[in-house]
Structures are given as structure tokens and as C-alpha cells.
Amino acid sequence: MDVNVNGQRRSLGDVDPQTPLLWVLRDELGLVGAKFGCGISQCGACTVLVDGQAVKSCSYPVSAAGDAEVTTIEGLAGENGELSALQQAWVDLDVAQCGYCQAGQIMAAEALLRTNPSPGDDDIDQAMESNLCRCGTYIRIREAVKTAAAKTAAE
Amino acid sequence: MSALNYDDIGDVVPTVTGERTAAADASLDVRIAKIDRRQFLKLTGLVGGGLMLSFAGPKAMANGGVLQPNGYIRIDAGGILLYAKNPEIGQGVKTSLPMIVAEELDAAWDDVQVVQSPIDQAAYGAQFAGGSMSIPMNWTTLRRAGATARAMLVSAAAKRWGVEPTTLTTRDSHVVHAPSGRKLAYTELASDAAAMPVPAAGALKLKDRDQFRLLGERITGVDNDALVRGEPLFGIDQSVPGMKYAVYQKCPAIGGKVKSANVDEIKAMPGVTDAFVLEGNGNAMELLPGVAIVADSTWAALQAKRALVVDWDETDASKDSWTEAKAQAQKLAQQSGPVAADQGDVDAAFETAANRVGGFYTYHFVSHAQLEPQNCTASFKDGSLELWAPTQTPGQGIGSAAKVVGISPAKVTLHQARCGGGFGRRLYNDFTCEAAAIAKRAGVPVKLQWTREDDMAYDLYRAGGFHQMEGSVDDEGRITGWRDHFITFSNDGRRPVSGGNMARGVFPAGLLENLRIEQTPLSWKNRCAAWRAPGSNVFGFVVQSFLHELAVAAGRDHLEMLLDVFGEPRQLGPRGMHTGRAAGVVRLAAEKAGWGRELPDGRGMGLAFYFSHAGHIAEVAEVSVDADKKVRVHNVTVAADVGPIINLSGAENQMQGSVVDGLSTMGLSVTFEDGRVQQSNFDSYPMLRLPQTPGVDVHFVASDYPPTGLGEPALPPLAPAVCNAIFAASGHRIRTLPITEEGFSLS
Numbered sequence A: 001m002d003v004n005v006n007g008q009r010r011s012l013g014d015v016d017p018q019t020p021l022l023w024v025l026r027d028e029l030g031l032v033g034a035k036f037g038c039g040i041s042q043c044g045a046c047t048v049l050v051d052g053q054a055v056k057s058c059s060y061p062v063s064a065a066g067d068a069e070v071t072t073i074e075g076l077a078g079e080n081g082e083l084s085a086l087q088q089a090w091v092d093l094d095v096a097q098c099g100y101c102q103a104g105q106i107m108a109a110e111a112l113l114r115t116n117p118s119p120g121d122d123d124i125d126q127a128m129e130s131n132l133c134r135c136g137t138y139i140r141i142r143e144a145v146k147t148a149a150a151k152t153a154a155e
Numbered sequence B: 001m002s003a004l005n006y007d008d009i010g011d012v013v014p015t016v017t018g019e020r021t022a023a024a025d026a027s028l029d030v031r032i033a034k035i036d037r038r039q040f041l042k043l044t045g046l047v048g049g050g051l052m053l054s055f056a057g058p059k060a061m062a063n064g065g066v067l068q069p070n071g072y073i074r075i076d077a078g079g080i081l082l083y084a085k086n087p088e089i090g091q092g093v094k095t096s097l098p099m100i101v102a103e104e105l106d107a108a109w110d111d112v113q114v115v116q117s118p119i120d121q122a123a124y125g126a127q128f129a130g131g132s133m134s135i136p137m138n139w140t141t142l143r144r145a146g147a148t149a150r151a152m153l154v155s156a157a158a159k160r161w162g163v164e165p166t167t168l169t170t171r172d173s174h175v176v177h178a179p180s181g182r183k184l185a186y187t188e189l190a191s192d193a194a195a196m197p198v199p200a201a202g203a204l205k206l207k208d209r210d211q212f213r214l215l216g217e218r219i220t221g222v223d224n225d226a227l228v229r230g231e232p233l234f235g236i237d238q239s240v241p242g243m244k245y246a247v248y249q250k251c252p253a254i255g256g257k258v259k260s261a262n263v264d265e266i267k268a269m270p271g272v273t274d275a276f277v278l279e280g281n282g283n284a285m286e287l288l289p290g291v292a293i294v295a296d297s298t299w300a301a302l303q304a305k306r307a308l309v310v311d312w313d314e315t316d317a318s319k320d321s322w323t324e325a326k327a328q329a330q331k332l333a334q335q336s337g338p339v340a341a342d343q344g345d346v347d348a349a350f351e352t353a354a355n356r357v358g359g360f361y362t363y364h365f366v367s368h369a370q371l372e373p374q375n376c377t378a379s380f381k382d383g384s385l386e387l388w389a390p391t392q393t394p395g396q397g398i399g400s401a402a403k404v405v406g407i408s409p410a411k412v413t414l415h416q417a418r419c420g421g422g423f424g425r426r427l428y429n430d431f432t433c434e435a436a437a438i439a440k441r442a443g444v445p446v447k448l449q450w451t452r453e454d455d456m457a458y459d460l461y462r463a464g465g466f467h468q469m470e471g472s473v474d475d476e477g478r479i480t481g482w483r484d485h486f487i488t489f490s491n492d493g494r495r496p497v498s499g500g501n502m503a504r505g506v507f508p509a510g511l512l513e514n515l516r517i518e519q520t521p522l523s524w525k526n527r528c529a530a531w532r533a534p535g536s537n538v539f540g541f542v543v544q545s546f547l548h549e550l551a552v553a554a555g556r557d558h559l560e561m562l563l564d565v566f567g568e569p570r571q572l573g574p575r576g577m578h579t580g581r582a583a584g585v586v587r588l589a590a591e592k593a594g595w596g597r598e599l600p601d602g603r604g605m606g607l608a609f610y611f612s613h614a615g616h617i618a619e620v621a622e623v624s625v626d627a628d629k630k631v632r633v634h635n636v637t638v639a640a641d642v643g644p645i646i647n648l649s650g651a652e653n654q655m656q657g658s659v660v661d662g663l664s665t666m667g668l669s670v671t672f673e674d675g676r677v678q679q680s681n682f683d684s685y686p687m688l689r690l691p692q693t694p695g696v697d698v699h700f701v702a703s704d705y706p707p708t709g710l711g712e713p714a715l716p717p718l719a720p721a722v723c724n725a726i727f728a729a730s731g732h733r734i735r736t737l738p739i740t741e742e743g744f745s746l747s
């Protein structure tokens, strides 16, 4: 089996097609940015994009990705390593505490901004509601999404 | 030093038993300073937890080239490297501790690279994350460490230029000779400075506070760049060559043993390489009995765990039942209990009181629920053990793992990995012990992965508790008597669990003339332990709610009454609170929140103060309560006096996080029946989410007292502030947490 991740076609050998995408990314492909938090679609720590849509990779069999393009947190920075507007806002606003949820938060925000480049509070609430932050960095997450949106709009 | 309440961490201050193995360190003598940040992060990520950096020690100094006067600083021609000694669990110490060094070193923050230090008691003393102790315990040491290197750099420049050291100043990683306009970078001076005598601590001149350039600024976390790139910083991200993936199933009722298990069937499953029973070592904080499964992938291991069938011997297993405990507590509350603290004559005060108030307070058990489930990577080879562990107490981790696999602590190397949350859970190293035992038995390196269900079922819970409160006021509305019969839990039938002991007195003890604490422990088998602001996180709720009840009974404004209770500004005992600082934060929070202003119907404000971990914190919550008992917290104003602020960004983040955590926990509970935890994952443990998050305004007093920690003390005042606000908004007194038990919910 193969899977498209961050613009590359990656071969998976004889991996069980039912394996959640999360464990394929982490164990087989060494992409550990997506995190394991609950395994049942409740926390969003494992959020990645499949064709631009946010999915909980812990509950998404790798075979379901088919020919779709999977984007993980490792695929957000530019070719020369420059941070995306979202990543930069996360650094500038010092959003993270432990940081464990933040890759999932950024990917959920990425999915939001791809469809809605200037979200209001309600849009952010809705898009980010399925991502838990145990450390309680929600205030800064909200701010960072707005900062990134404003920056992208200005460019 | 300021008053530190060491009781707050009680039994968790680690005794460091491990020793660093020189060979393990020497094997990776990475010249970090020479490589750029991107490469550097990759490298440390690859080798695990950002730890495997050589700390070459004094010998390197003699060899020249490298200025390394202590374990915190390494300067050579390539750059300035600072070592962060304590585990990073989200409290921000990997940034704030090196900031203290950089301040006295006068290094420009942009010139500095920070790495996690090795575990080395000789170089660093105790290394742990607990009790909000990192800042107060290390403040002076770190300042001296920076000042020492600075003095040596100044001496080197003075010698090179042939001028008096007193004519030199330092700024932004340079030594400057103003009269001649000469300037040299630390990196250029490092080699010479290494040969200078190390100044005695007494000879060091530390900065005055008004000379600080870095401390008090907003500095983004040192790992943030790597975090937003998804680089392997956490325990769960580690991997080593030849590694297998392990899971471990323990008895759902703690204390149960394995009678038999279908290990042969499990071993035949695809991807499974091994399965075996471990007996446990008789210490519930180390290795419980269970069945280990080792596989080629996490997924294969998890599948096999689902197919595992174990027949448990539950003879000695937990029969804990919340329902029974509650019934027992309600009965006990009608009686007096063993007196744990007594001052004045409470009974006489009650007899002559103008007004008496009473209430039965309850709070449930809760889980730490740190977002990264427990995990540990372990490799056991030739009688030595190597661990990659997200632990809050690496020293203890070394000691207990050594014990479990039967080797000397000197044969254990533990690499500190970033922790995906701690909250006290990772003070205990049961997961590192399990990984060590499985790696030894399996004969291959393993990464042990707990599931969320494991985490929920084998936590060391924040204990629940019950308080029968009684109080009295005189006809001028002053508090005359206070009685608290605290029904708590005990794991050994004698000592209350960690965080479940009021005997040493908590606020308002010391401020009231007549006060009695009675304490009755209920026997409990499930493990209980420190949870963010242990003890304070629940006592704050009871005490600050009940104070408000008394204010209401006395017809007094809560703010005015609190200030009256504090009285004259004074220090209450060497580790106690300072009533002047307490009054200061209460006034500040009230002023900033607009205390007393007119609010529409259904809306109310509540105030609470608490002192813990040497921090004085007041909070005002503004809430609405609708007809369906839905509570919306609009805003929380926090005023904190923890001395000067190290990193303003991190400090504010801790305050905001504590408010969110406190609010989240008001809706959570872990319950037990038949010894088993009834909740299993986040669907039955619904933590607060972004839409319910209130605004949080943070104000720091920034007093001149020595700085103290911020990871914990802002949590305890939150629940009572919100409950007092619910009362103001609705007239309903919440006496049970979670508030859902009283029909309320957060919206």
C-alpha cells in the first residue's frame, strides 16, 4: 500500500489497511508531529488534513486515504523551512504550554483558514471545539488563529 | 528566602538516587554550539528528548576553548549554550530557568541556545518538576551561575586589554571598555575566560532589580519553533534502533493479580513478538502485576491487547465504591472526628454566636488527564538500563527502575523528554518501572504505550473529600468560630492521602481566634496523589466558599469581610502567608474587575483568595446563570503576588491555564464502583473546550519579595470565585464539585 503525505508518495509495504493513519504516520513513516491523546476522536491531538479536511487520524484507517493528499504538521513549513503564518503566530504569541495538543490545534486551524480565511469568533469556536488543550491555552489559540488570518489577509 | 509552603509537595520531593554514567555522556560529545539551531533541533530530536549532550565538566575548562564554570553554561567560539535542569511539563521552566542565567550573564537572549541538561545530582542538585519549586529553589543558584561566568569573561577581557576589571561593563553578550570604545564578544573571550580563576560566590555582585533587562520581558518558549514543526520532543516521540512496541494490561480493580491469561493465543497474533505475565514487585507505585504484549507496531500491540483475556485473582483487589464512601461520610459528618488542629474555644464561640451557619461540602475524585498518555522507551543491555522518559522526577525514576530490574542506579541512564503535561501525575514513575521490566524480560528495547483508558484506570487520583462546615458570627458580623470536620481518604488506613491532610493548618487557620479541624480518614485502595496544587485545589473551594457563606450570613460585603479577616499586614509564620500581600491582591483583583458595580439580573460576581506554593492569588469571576442552571463564565480577573516575574509571557500563560483548568475541573469527576473506575476516556471525562473559555485578565503585583513558582497557586481560588459568583447570580450555594451534581453545567 502507498499513501501521499506532504507531497510525497510513501510506500507502506504490507501494513494492515485497517491501521489508523496516526500509527502509520508515527510508527511507519517517522512523522511524529500528530499525537496520540485518546484514540477515539475526542481530543484532536492527532488531527491531520486529508485533501484539506481536518480528520482525526487515530480513527481514520490508512486505506481510507486512498489517493488523497495527507498533510501533517511537518508539511506546513515552506521549502526553505520558513514557518507558515499559523506556525509563526503560534511562536510569536507563545501559545504552547506543554505543547502536546498544539500540532493538532494548528492543523485544525489550517483546515479552517483554508475554507474561511477571515473567521469570526463563532467560526473559530466551531472549528476548534473538537481539539482539547489540557493546559488551557485556548485564549492564545483563538488569538493566534486571528493573528494568522489577519497576516495572510494583509499579504 | 520567602515563605515556602513545603507541605504543598510533602512526600513528593524526590530523593535523587540515580547517578549519571560518564560513559553514556561521553559517547555523544556533541559540539552543539557549532551547529545551527535547525540542525541542532534535528540532532537532539533524533537522539532522544534533547538530552544526549555532553556535559564535559571542569576538565574541558582546563583543555581550553570552552568556558564552562558550572553545569548551566557552556561558551565557546561557536556560541552560548545554557542548560535547563528541570523537566519541562508545560510550566515553562525550560525557558524561564535559563533566562535567569542569561540575565546575570548579560547574554543577549537571541545569542543563547538552550538544551535540557543531563540528570546529574552533583552538578545540579535535585532535578524535578513539582510544588512550583523550580523558580524559588534555583533562583539564587542560577543567578550566581550567570554572574560567575560573567566575572570570568570580564577578567579575561581586562587581562587582554591591560585594564582594570572595574572599568569594564557587559551587555548583550559582549564585554565593553567604554573609555576606549573597545568591545569583545563572549564567544571571542571564552577560551581566555576558561583559564581565569572561578570567583567565590561571596565575591559575586548580583544585579539590582532595576538593572534587569531580560527578566520580566515576554519571551517565547525555547521549544516553540520545534513544537510547531512537529519535531520529536516528547517522550512518546522517541525511538531507538531495534525498538518494539509494548502495552501492559493490569487488573481493572487495583490490587488484582493474574491467575491466567491467553498469552499463547496472543503470541500467535499478527505482528506480536512476545507476551508474558509480570508478577509485580509488591509496590503499587512501581510495578503492578499484569500482562505485557510486545509487537512490531503500536497498532499490532493495541489489537492484541483487545484480544487479551485475563482471569484475575481479585482476592486482594480494590472494592472501592464512591457510593458507599459518600454514605459513610454523610453519617460521619453528624459526629465529631479526631481533632487535627484546635485553637481557642470553638464550642463556646458557637454557643454565644449571633448567627450560625453550616453546610456539607463534597468534591469528587478527579484524574490528571495529562494529554500525553504515559509512555516510556527502555533499553536493557549488558546489565545497564537506558530510559527515555517523560517524568517529573527523573532522579526517582532512575532509582525505582533500577530496583525493579535489580541493578544499581549507577547503571541507569535516564534521558529527560519533554512531558505532554504533568499536573503531578508524572511525579510517580510506575510507567518507567513497567517499561524497564518489560524491556529486560523481552530482551529488546521497547516503547511502552499506555492508552487513554489505561491512564484513566491507573491514575494516582486527586482524592475526593467531604467537609462538614460550621461557623459563627457575632452581632457585628465578625467571625467568631470555625469548625471543619474533614472526611478524607487514606491508602494505609492511617495517614491521609497526599493532598488530603488539613492537620498542618490551612487558611484561615492562624487568622481566627476559635477554630477546630477534625479529620476522619476512610480506607481507600485506589492510589491517590498530588494533583496540581495538592490539597489547596480542594480546600480553596471549601474554605473560600464557606467564608462567603459567613459574609452573607453577617450581611457583609465579601471583599470588606476578607480584608477584615486578614487584619494588619504581617507574616504568618515562616512558611505562611503575608496578610498584607493577601490584602494587596484582593484589592487589586476587585478594583480591576469593577467589584460592586451594578449587574443585570442573572449575572453575578464572586471573589476568592488563596495562598499556596508561596503565591498570593485573588480571583474575581463574573458569571451568568440561566433558568436551566447553565453557567456562563464571562470573565475572570486574576491578581497575583509571586514576587518579580521571570517571563511575563509564560507567567501569564500559567495564570490563564490555571483558570481554564480550574473551571474545567468544576465539571469533572472520576467515580469508583466495585473497585473499578467508571470513566474510561474523554467522552466520559468531558474537559473544558475552547467555546466555554472565559476571558482572563491577569495582573501581577511584581513585589520585591523573592520570586516564587506559578504552576499551581492560581488554580485554588478559581472554583470558589465561580461558585460565589453563581450564588450572587442565582442565590444557589454550590457545595458539591462537580457542579453537575447540583444540576448546574458550564456553557
Ligand code: FES
Binding pocket: A035, A036, A037, A038, A039, A040, A041, A042, A043, A044, A045, A046, A047, A056, A057, A058, A059
Ligand atoms: S487521539 Fe485522535 S482524537 Fe484523540
Ligand code: FES
Binding pocket: A096, A097, A098, A099, A100, A101, A102, A132, A133, A134, A135, A136, A137, B090, B371, B420, B421
Ligand atoms: S499545551 Fe498542553 S495540552 Fe495544549
